Amino acid sequence: MGQNTVKGTDATFVELIGSAMPTLVDFWAEWCGPCKMMDGPLEEIAGDRSGQLQIVKLNVDENPSTAMQFGVMSIPTMIIFQAGEEKKRLVGARSKAQLEAEIASFVS
Amino acid sequence: MAEKVLIVGSGPAGLTAAIYAARADLDPLMIEGMERGGQLMLTTEVENYPGFPEGIMGPELMDGMRKQAERFGTRIVSSDVTKVDFTERPFKVWVGDALYESETVVISTGASARWLGIPGESRLRGYGVSACATCDGFFFRDREIAIVGGGDSAMEEAIFLTKFASKVTILHRRDEFRASKIMAQRAIDHPKIEVLWNTTIEEVLGDDLVTGLRVKNVLTGDKSVLPVEGFFLAIGHDPNTKIFQDQLELDSSGYITTGAGSTRTSVEGVFAAGDVVDHYYQQAVTAAGMGCQAAIDVEHWLDRTET
Numbered sequence: 397m398g399q400n401t402v403k404g405t406d407a408t409f410v411e412l413i414g415s416a417m418p419t420l421v422d423f424w425a426e427w428c429g430p431c432k433m434m435d436g437p438l439e440e441i442a443g444d445r446s447g448q449l450q451i452v453k454l455n456v457d458e459n460p461s462t463a464m465q466f467g468v469m470s471i472p473t474m475i476i477f478q479a480g481e482e483k484k485r486l487v488g489a490r491s492k493a494q495l496e497a498e499i500a501s502f503v504s
Numbered sequence: 505m506a507e508k509v510l511i512v513g514s515g516p517a518g519l520t521a522a523i524y525a526a527r528a529d530l531d532p533l534m535i536e537g538m539e540r541g542g543q544l545m546l547t548t549e550v551e552n553y554p555g556f557p558e559g560i561m562g563p564e565l566m567d568g569m570r571k572q573a574e575r576f577g578t579r580i581v582s583s584d585v586t587k588v589d590f591t592e593r594p595f596k597v598w599v600g601d602a603l604y605e606s607e608t609v610v611i612s613t614g615a616s617a618r619w620l621g622i623p624g625e626s627r628l629r630g631y632g633v634s635a636c637a638t639c640d641g642f643f644f645r646d647r648e649i650a651i652v653g654g655g656d657s658a659m660e661e662a663i664f665l666t667k668f669a670s671k672v673t674i675l676h677r678r679d680e681f682r683a684s685k686i687m688a689q690r691a692i693d694h695p696k697i698e699v700l701w702n703t704t705i706e707e708v709l710g711d712d713l714v715t716g717l718r719v720k721n722v723l724t725g726d727k728s729v730l731p732v733e734g735f736f737l738a739i740g741h742d743p744n745t746k747i748f749q750d751q752l753e754l755d756s757s758g759y760i761t762t763g764a765g766s767t768r769t770s771v772e773g774v775f776a777a778g779d780v781v782d783h784y785y786q787q788a789v790t791a792a793g794m795g796c797q798a799a800i801d802v803e804h805w806l807d808r809t810e811t
Contacts, residue, residue, distance in 0.1 A: 433539075469713070
């Protein structure tokens with residue numbers, strides 16, 4: 397796990413997404429190639445946006461109930477939460493620039 | 505100053521070209537693309553890549569190749585090429601607004617999963633529609649799903665999906681698979697797999713999540729709904745050549761054409777390797793072999809033109 401992102405679990409999930417800061421949750425797994433491509437961009441954005449946006453990484457293998465609760469059916473899936481509420485869902489890998497454009501309205 | 509060699513794509517062909525070019529002191533620049541590592545990133549165990557007697561995970565193999573390319577000094581840009589101009593040298597390659605110039609280019613952009621293009625398919629992608637069984641099969645534990653295709657990959661993926669799904673229906677438009685006999689038989693005999701022959705798919709149904717497929721029997725014309733919660737595609741691949749279509753000679757299926765026994769394209773100084781050229785073998789090891797050829801072709805070409 398990177399330095400800037402937070403590791404989420406089924407147990408800590410509700411508390412994490414309830415944060416005052418907007419929270420992007422990355423649903424991933426070890427066996428998912430496209431998920432690995434997101435590691436770098438997410439880590440960088442978490443660093444760049446420190447204090448504005450929290451990035452949580454949730455391993456779906458270890459935390460199946462959260463993934464199921466949010467109807468995740470493909471990974472990587474990234475969901476942006478604000479005050480515990482789902483605001484935006486991104487399915488599939490994308491570049492850092494594309495990700496930044498998607499989160500822009502949440503971090504101004 | 506222009507690069508000596510710029511490599512587009514980062515599957516086995518591109519990375520092998522990079523390893524060879526870097527070791528030949530050509531200081532390669534690689535634009536690896538968003539689908540870094542290529543199709544092997546979407547596979548699990550690779551059992552036929554020589555040198556790994558116990559098999560190796562696709563993503564691990566690609567990480568290894570990438571590290572090897574970097575070890576010899578390959579510089580890597582992690583984005584997609586958006587435009588090229590091969591009309592004069594140095595060749596121009598754009599990544600958004602950033603322009604790169606290079607004396608030679610190796611194209612190894614590979615191929616990507618083909619989609620049917622039917623209603624509902626793209627809307628429900630990620631919500632039950634998937635072209636990556638190894639990525640998404642996990643989410644269909646104890647559910648009924650369908651997969652379309654008739655080749656070896658379709659058989660392999662159908663069998664893989666039985667690890668999770670309660671039932672897998674293979675939909676195929678003809679009355680026999682083009683898969684190898686052994687793979688086809690393995691799928692047909694599998695207790696969790698059912699085959700619907702002579703069947704085409706007209707629409708993926710569901711508001712927010714896949715609920716079924718509207719299918720048609722091509723012999724009788726009968727239409728019906730197959731209730732499934734997941735729909736996987738394994739109907740082959742299309743070469744990633746869209747940005748090159750006005751620049752290079754392509755064959756009727758969109759693959760880059762190269763001279764016999766060489767990786768030379770229709771433009772001198774531009775070379776191509778891997779699945780973007782090859783619609784027949786399409787193996788990690790053949791792609792790697794062509795990547796090696798491309799790097800050697802680049803080296804010889806640079807030697808000739810410099811003197």
